[in-house]
Amino acid sequence: MNDLTIKNGLVYLEGKWVKTNLSILGEKIVYIGNEVKNAFDVLDAEGLKVLPGLIDPHVHFELNCGRVTSCDDFYTGSVAAAYGGVTTIVDFLDPTSNAEELEKSYYERIALAKKSVVDYHMHACIKNPDGDLEEYVKTVKKLGMKTIKLFTTYSDTDRRTYDKDIKTLLELSKKYDVMIEAHIENDNMIDLRESYTFKDLPVSRPSLSETSEALKLAKLVKEVGGNFYMVHCSSGETLKALKEQFSDILNKNFVVESCPQYFVFNNSVLEEKNGKLFTFAPPLRSERERQLLTAYYTDVMCIGTDHCAFMKKEKDYPHLMGFPLGVGGIEHSFSTMYKRFGDPIIEKMSKNTAILQDFPTKGELSVGKDADISIFKEIPDYFEKENHGTCDYSIYDGILGAGEFQHVIVRGKFVVRNRKLVPHNGKEIICGVK
Numbered sequence: 001m002n003d004l005t006i007k008n009g010l011v012y013l014e015g016k017w018v019k020t021n022l023s024i025l026g027e028k029i030v031y032i033g034n035e036v037k038n039a040f041d042v043l044d045a046e047g048l049k050v051l052p053g054l055i056d057p058h059v060h061f062e063l064n065c066g067r068v069t070s071c072d073d074f075y076t077g078s079v080a081a082a083y084g085g086v087t088t089i090v091d092f093l094d095p096t097s098n099a100e101e102l103e104k105s106y107y108e109r110i111a112l113a114k115k116s117v118v119d120y121h122m123h124a125c126i127k128n129p130d131g132d133l134e135e136y137v138k139t140v141k142k143l144g145m146k147t148i149k150l151f152t153t154y155s156d157t158d159r160r161t162y163d164k165d166i167k168t169l170l171e172l173s174k175k176y177d178v179m180i181e182a183h184i185e186n187d188n189m190i191d192l193r194e195s196y197t198f199k200d201l202p203v204s205r206p207s208l209s210e211t212s213e214a215l216k217l218a219k220l221v222k223e224v225g226g227n228f229y230m231v232h233c234s235s236g237e238t239l240k241a242l243k244e245q246f247s248d249i250l251n252k253n254f255v256v257e258s259c260p261q262y263f264v265f266n267n268s269v270l271e272e273k274n275g276k277l278f279t280f281a282p283p284l285r286s287e288r289e290r291q292l293l294t295a296y297y298t299d300v301m302c303i304g305t306d307h308c309a310f311m312k313k314e315k316d317y318p319h320l321m322g323f324p325l326g327v328g329g330i331e332h333s334f335s336t337m338y339k340r341f342g343d344p345i346i347e348k349m350s351k352n353t354a355i356l357q358d359f360p361t362k363g364e365l366s367v368g369k370d371a372d373i374s375i376f377k378e379i380p381d382y383f384e385k386e387n388h389g390t391c392d393y394s395i396y397d398g399i400l401g402a403g404e405f406q407h408v409i410v411r412g413k414f415v416v417r418n419r420k421l422v423p424h425n426g427k428e429i430i431c432g433v434k
């Protein structure tokens with residue numbers, strides 16, 4: 001007897017919609033086919049779309065930024081994730097300079113993440129390294145991770161990793177099969193003068209600073225090789241230039257991630273009454289750049305949200321220096337992106353990330369995989385509304401979307417059923433473990 005059968009749904013299998021049934025035993029999908037297998041629990045998914053559980057490779061829950069901490073912790077952030085159909089989140093360790101600090105930061109963050117209702121994993125995060133980089137990479141592997149994030153900027157807070165270390169990390173990424181992820185902005189081009197407020201974000205952190213730094217790093221990746229991943233590509237110019245000049249390595253050695261906010265909004269919102277609520281780094285770009293990013297969206301391999309929510313009152317801050325940059329959005333990422341791009345967005349939010357992050361049990365609906373299943377109801381003329389996280393606003397309120405997830409299942413257990421939260425414990429995902 002199976003534990004759960006999902007019948008009559010339109011199921012996303014190998015890139016196509018198939019009206020069929022699935023059965024689950026324990027944590028795994030054990031059957032997909034025409035028969036409605038006996039099970040203790042049967043869910044009728046007539047009229048609904050049955051998707052692989054989504055994976056968000058880029059979130060920041062309870063991120064301590066000194067003066068403020070992002071307001072969604074691993075519990076509330078993961079609840080918002082579940083309502084958005086996201087069954088696995090990847091957050092980041094605090095930035096560290098050497099292997100010893102890395103190990104400590106891993107145990108600290110993983111302890112916080114235990115509150116998560118969906119499955120979770122961490123990227124290592126390096127800042128201006130002062131120890132043996134090979135030891136650092138080996139420790140990342142030992143702790144069950146395979147990604148190391150770095151910043152090419154934030155030298156003002158000593159988080160920048162410089163080019164000679166990036167080159168060494170790329171070499172090590174080949175040797176140890178890890179992936180180097182980078183927040184890409186040209187540090188020297190960023191202007192944080194004291195008179196600037198949030199409205200100056202587009203001039204403080206210009207689009208050109210992303211494009212020029214990305215092209216420089218693409219050149220480095222092309223020469224050195226290795227595995228490289230650009231987080232939150234914000235600018236259509238950047239993507240177009242990468243495509244034109246580095247198509248041979250684009251989404252092979254040099255993978256591009258982007259986020260829904262850069263497709264949905266342009267920087268004119270900063271001038272509106274609630275402009276301060278649309279603040280993050282890299283910032284929103286011009287309408288022309290938004291359209292360009294949209295035109296090149298097929299060259300984005302993965303969609304992450306960079307979910308990093310702050311309460312409204314935290315955004316009441318007079319200076320750009322010290323301003324809490326970040327917004328929430330995990331609950332609305334699929335609905336808003338699916339409305340705009342349709343089926344091609346599904347693998348960018350599931351399978352592609354599972355492959356890159358080395359989660360062999362995730363990312364697809366097939367027999368033997370984890371039963372991570374998100375069941376979506378398309379609703380005509382739907383506008384984003386509900387928010388299940390902590391934050392007292394969402395930039396997506398009132399934005400056109402595709403609908404809502406009705407049921408969300410993580411490793412065979414409901415975390416959302418009929419739009420209601422069901423108590424559930426997420427589990428840490430270790431890279432490469434089947």
Ligand SMILES: [Zn+2]
Nearest residue numbers: 058059060306
């Ligand atoms: Zn981020």
